[in-house]
Amino acid sequence: MKAEIIAVGSELLLGQISNTNARFISSQLAELGIDVYYHTVVGDNPNRLLDSIKIAEERADLIIFSGGLGPTKDDLTKETIAKHLNKNLVLDDHAIMYIEDFFKRSGRMMTENNKKQALVLEGCTVLENKHGMAPGMLLSTENHAYMLLPGPPKELEPMFQFEAKPLLPKLLYKENVIMSHVIRFYGIGEAELETQVQDLLDNQTNPTLAPLASDGEVTLRLTAKADTEEEAWKSIEILQAEILNRVGKYVYGYNNESLASKLRDILIDNELTISAAESMTAGLFQSELAAVPGMGVALVGGVITYTEEVKINQLGVKKETIDEHSVVSSQVAEEMAIRVKEKFNTTIGVGITGAAGPDGHGDQPAGTVWIGIAYGDVAPISYKLNLSGMRNTNRLRTVKFAIHYLIRLLREEGLSKI
Amino acid sequence: MKAEIIAVGSELLLGQISNTNARFISSQLAELGIDVYYHTVVGDNPNRLLDSIKIAEERADLIIFSGGLGPTKDDLTKETIAKHLNKNLVLDDHAIMYIEDFFKRSGRMMTENNKKQALVLEGCTVLENKHGMAPGMLLSTENHAYMLLPGPPKELEPMFQFEAKPLLPKLLYKENVIMSHVIRFYGIGEAELETQVQDLLDNQTNPTLAPLASDGEVTLRLTAKADTEEEAWKSIEILQAEILNRVGKYVYGYNNESLASKLRDILIDNELTISAAESMTAGLFQSELAAVPGMGVALVGGVITYTEEVKINQLGVKKETIDEHSVVSSQVAEEMAIRVKEKFNTTIGVGITGAAGPDGHGDQPAGTVWIGIAYGDVAPISYKLNLSGMRNTNRLRTVKFAIHYLIRLLREEGLSKI
Structure with a gap:
């Protein structure tokens, strides 16, 4: 079983957006063991689309289209396929109800051209669109299967995953x-x-x-x-x-867990609270945590200490510690963690200090980072990173390492299973 | 003049990466007024690549390839084109020197297969690779122009912009x-x-x-x-x-300015310093500033106040202000800005409070945000946003609006021209 993905849309050829749909569909097909041999991108032009379909039919069994199912005159994917396969377009009752309902709910007037979106290829399996108006389609002919999906990723991705993908194993294998x-x-x-x-x-x-x-x-x-x-x-x-x-x-x-969502679950399950003192990451650690809904229960806040003076005056890191060990050191990272934990009265405190790059710090090369963690009454621990990326890659890696070390530490303390 | 972009690489067909190169090249060609009619993606397979080249020659004048120029056996783009056009591959002196030097500098051993990268199509214009080892090529035949670019975006993008693009106007138009x-x-x-x-x-x-x-x-x-x-x-x-x-x-x-780089330039030019107190953005504002190199001169630090308690105890926002106006209010945003400016002794203080979503805050719907700015002796100003995106879109928009309002305020104060 060989597949080809044809993305339809002039905005792709103008470089306004990337073809992330092809990436998404390809990774999903890889899971199913279906080989993708080509991606094609073609504009909103029926003749060139037809040429692309003919080429694809020569080299693929399953042809997946994204885009061109909307209400405007530019949207011509299903019309072109219908003409090519000599099929009628018929009104799908379910889809038209859904579109009318959509306009009713949003209080907007439905224009005539929106009805066009409820037309589907005769004999196809209709794929419901739960995040937009245009339904998708799967049509099998003697030699090929044609799958039509809407262009916006927020419609295409759930439609493929929940409506289309479950239909493919039957189409492809004897297994269920x-x-x-x-x-x-x-x-x-x-x-x-x-x-x-x-x-x-x-x-x-x-x-x-x-x-x-x-x-x-x-x-x-x-x-x-x-x-x-x-x-x-x-x-x-x-x-x-x-x-x-x-x-x-x-x-x-x-599966869909991320480092931050995993940490959130452990924190909430164990009624832990967290604060952080950040230097080189300048808030990115806390911002990545706050990006996960529900983190507010555990994340209290923290301090961004971009200068030595702020580390000393606002956080209470000892000047002697910085003078003796340098600001990028395990001692300073641990003191930052302890001080922020005390100051914000949390069960966990995290301290991050390092040289993101392009410059190093004193005799420490760019990419040298110390992460300190203070947890409950356990002695503070620190971890050293030697990163080799660009400035912002190093900053993001540091945040991920900090979350990773936290998860590992809490697991070792028996607060989470693998 | 019609163009087609052929990206070569099995990792694209497996969905491991998006074809951002096609987007980049397309947007660059759109600037030059060159129409792109098709993108094609094909794997590391010489027969299928050859088929793609033949199809492209039927429908395009300029064919741009990305990928497949590296040292491994899988990298077959130039070999396939050389065979197809009946051209020899010749060693480029400049490229081989560069590759040898690269290995010398990095202290690694150069293996024989790396020399392969210095082979170029006979008669082509060599495009220098300042960020990697494999040079690019531009070859004109009677009916077509073939441009070969390396796959990694950090090599392809500067090579296209600085080496290849300047050659195209002469190829295309009479204008210089x-x-x-x-x-x-x-x-x-x-x-x-x-x-x-x-x-x-x-x-x-x-x-x-x-x-x-x-x-x-x-x-x-x-x-x-x-x-x-x-x-x-x-x-x-x-x-x-x-x-x-x-x-x-x-x-x-x-041109290449970003909101954050523009703000950095204004801050540094006027010897201003900045601190921030962040609630819903939880450090994202300061992290976006710190993402720009050189920001350390102006960015001092700040506080992340994710809870009301922290706003009061750590920052000194008055409990009465929160009780009277709610935590998402112009009064609280301005007080946050004033307090953090005082506390961190900076010329500018920024306060951000809001409901990122999915939940609102009290009777304020999700997406309600207040940004407070305290600058020098000017009375504090606050701005309200009513955002309608998802949680993390709202957080990023808020940060961008905060930077935008800061730039506008400093410009109105006469510290920057448009």
């Missing part, structure tokens, strides 16, 4: 269920992780095992095919147990 | 110079801006005028063709003066 499970790692490089599970990667059959690295994180995706969900999950569990056995200490969560 | 100039706006919507300059948009010839909106910012790009740089710049200046006359108050900068 494909189940995918992601294990998320931090603090271990992709190469090191692969070395640790090399034999599992070499001998994989079902479940399959796929590593992926991005933004300093590494994930392993386990994908199982089976007749039932229970069977699929069972085979995933066996493989997962073996992986945790080897590299469990780097695991911070699963 | 194409000059592009961007005016950057904040605090005005795209539709409103377009209305204000509608007649200029309708009657554009040379310079052309193109609006673009992204992340809450709007830009206008002025592009002039002429025989000399002086002439091109002169015609841009005339059009720019007319635009500033109408919507100058929303302009924050030009």
Whole structure:
């Protein structure tokens, strides 16, 4: 089974937006074991779209379109496919009701051209659009399957995941269920992780095992095919147990969890509160925590101490500690953590000091960072990083490492399971 | 002149990365008035790449390739093109020196396969790679021009901008110079801006005028063709003066300036210092400032006051102010700004309080934000936002609005020109 993704939209060819839909769909198809051989982007032009369809039919079985399903005259994807396949466009009752309801709720007048969005290819399976008006479609012919999806990612992504993807295993395999499970790692490089599970990667059959690295994180995706969900999950569990056995200490969560959401859950479950004193990250640590809804229960606040003077006067770090050990040191990071914890009266205090770059600090090269953590009555701990990225990459990595070390520490204290 | 962009790399087809190169190149070509009709993505497979080249030759004059120029066996772009066009690959002296020097500097051993990167298509113009090892190429044949660029965006983008783009006007037009100039706006919507300059948009010839909106910012790009740089710049200046006359108050900068870099320049030029007290943004304002190199001279630090208690105990906001006006109010925002300015002894203090969402605060809906600014001896000022985005969009918009209002205030105080 080979697939091609055709994105339709002149805004892509003008460079106004990136084709993130192709990336999303490709990663989803990779999970299902479907090979994507080409992506094509074509403008809102029916002749050039038709040419692209003909080329795709020569080299793919499944052709997935994104964009061109809206109400304007420019939106021509389904019209072009209908003409090419000699199919009628018919009104979908469910879709027209939904569109009328949408306008009623928003108090706006529905114009005639909006009805066009409820037209679907005769004989297709309609894919409901829960985040917009234009429904998607899946149409099978003797030699090909055509899937039509709306252009906006916030409509396309849930539609693909919840409406379209479940239809594909039946279309492709005899098995009924494909189940995918992601294990998320931090603090271990992709190469090191692969070395640790090399034999599992070499001998994989079902479940399959796929590593992926991005933004300093590494994930392993386990994908199982089976007749039932229970069977699929069972085979995933066996493989997962073996992986945790080897590299469990780097695991911070699963599937859609992020470092920050995982930390939030541990903090809230254990009724912990947190504050931070930040120097090189200048608020990024706390901002990343606050980006997760619900963090307000645990996150109290903190201090941004961009200068030495502020560290001393506002936070109470001792001048002697800075003079003796330099401002980028384990001693200063730990003192920052202790002071902010006291000052803000929280169960956890975090102190971050370092040289983000491009310049180093004194004799410490750019990328040298100390993260201090003070937790309850446990003696404060600090961690050193030697980062090699650009300024803002280093700042973000530092924040992720700080969250990772916190999660690991709280787990070692018995406050969370892997 | 029609162009097609072919991105080569299996990682794109697996959905591991987005094809941001095609977006970047497309936006650059749009500036030059070159139409892009198709993007294609193909994997590291010489037969499928060759098929793509043949298809592109049927429908484009200029074919731009990204990726596949590296040292590994998978990198086959230039080899495939050389074979197809019956050209030899020859060693580029400059490139091989550069590669050898790169390994010398990094103290690593150069392996034989790295030499492969210095091979270029016979008869091409070599495009120097200042951020990596593989040089780019521009080769003209009777009917087509082929441009080969490296895959990593940090190599491709500067190479295109500084090495390749200047060669294109000669290839395309009789004019010698194409000059592009961007005016950057904040605090005005795209539709409103377009209305204000509608007649200029309708009657554009040379310079052309193109609006673009992204992340809450709007830009206008002025592009002039002429025989000399002086002439091109002169015609841009005339059009720019007319635009500033109408919507100058929303302009924050030009070309590659960002809101934060513009603010940094004004702060440093006027020897001002800044501190902030942040509630809903939880450090994001200061972190965005610190993301710009050199900000350390002006940014002193601040307080993150995520709870009412911290606003009162750590910052000194009066409990009565909160009780009387609620925590999301102009009074609290201004008091936060005044207190943090005093506490951190800076010339400017910023206070941010609001409801990021999804929940509102009391009877104030999600998206209600107050930004307070205290500057020198001027009476504190506050600004209200009613944002309608998701939680983290609202947080980022708030930070951008805060920087925008600061720039506008300092300009009104005579500390910066438009």
